[in-house]
Amino acid sequence: MTRLTILEYPDPRLRRMAVPVARVEDHHRRLIDDMFETMYDAPGVGLAAPQVDAPIRLLVVDVSDNNNDPLVLINPNILTRSVPGTMREGCLSVPGFFEDVDRSHEIKVSALDRLGKPFEMQAEGLLAVCIQHEMDHLDGKLFVDYLTELKRSRIRKKLEKEQRQRATPKPSRSPAL
Ligand code: ZN
Numbered sequence: 001m002t003r004l005t006i007l008e009y010p011d012p013r014l015r016r017m018a019v020p021v022a023r024v025e026d027h028h029r030r031l032i033d034d035m036f037e038t039m040y041d042a043p044g045v046g047l048a049a050p051q052v053d054a055p056i057r058l059l060v061v062d063v064s065d066n067n068n069d070p071l072v073l074i075n076p077n078i079l080t081r082s083v084p085g086t087m088r089e090g091c092l093s094v095p096g097f098f099e100d101v102d103r104s105h106e107i108k109v110s111a112l113d114r115l116g117k118p119f120e121m122q123a124e125g126l127l128a129v130c131i132q133h134e135m136d137h138l139d140g141k142l143f144v145d146y147l148t149e150l151k152r153s154r155i156r157k158k159l160e161k162e163q164r165q166r167a168t169p170k171p172s173r174s175p176a177l
Helices: 026-041 125-138 149-167
Strands: 046-048 058-061 071-089 099-112 118-124
Touching: 026 046, 026 058, 046 125, 058 125, 071 125, 099 125, 118 125
Parallel strands: none
Antiparallel strands: 046 058, 058 071, 071 099, 099 118
16 A cells, blocks of 8 residues: 655645546555555545545545544435534645534435445534535535635645745755864
């Protein structure tokens, strides 16, 4: 398995609309395994394929305490939403920032599993929020889009600065004389 690079806001690749998976194949299952490794390593509780530069409608989630409840959703579709609520969210593509977002806290979803078999499930609480957050990534949407313009631009500027600092090689030390 390979640990993948997670794209960070404001990378324009995070804004692409992801395309449905026509047929679930072995290369998708390899991507799923790599995405779980990347997510557990980060660590995070959800990761969508567009975040690792694969613009397809596929996401992985594990909200368990011990990383032992992996869930794969391919071409997910929300059938019903209920119980409005607010939860503090973060995102592996927006590292270091956590903000309150309003979402439904109970949903019913249909999707394909890693073998391409259709299924439906109910989700509530953190799992419901996490699935909706990851599904937003499939539509090029990020949790910062729910914030005010002012907050969003503050976050963008801070992350751009960090990204610039990471990209600039450290100057070699001059000899001490
Ligand atoms: Zn995210």
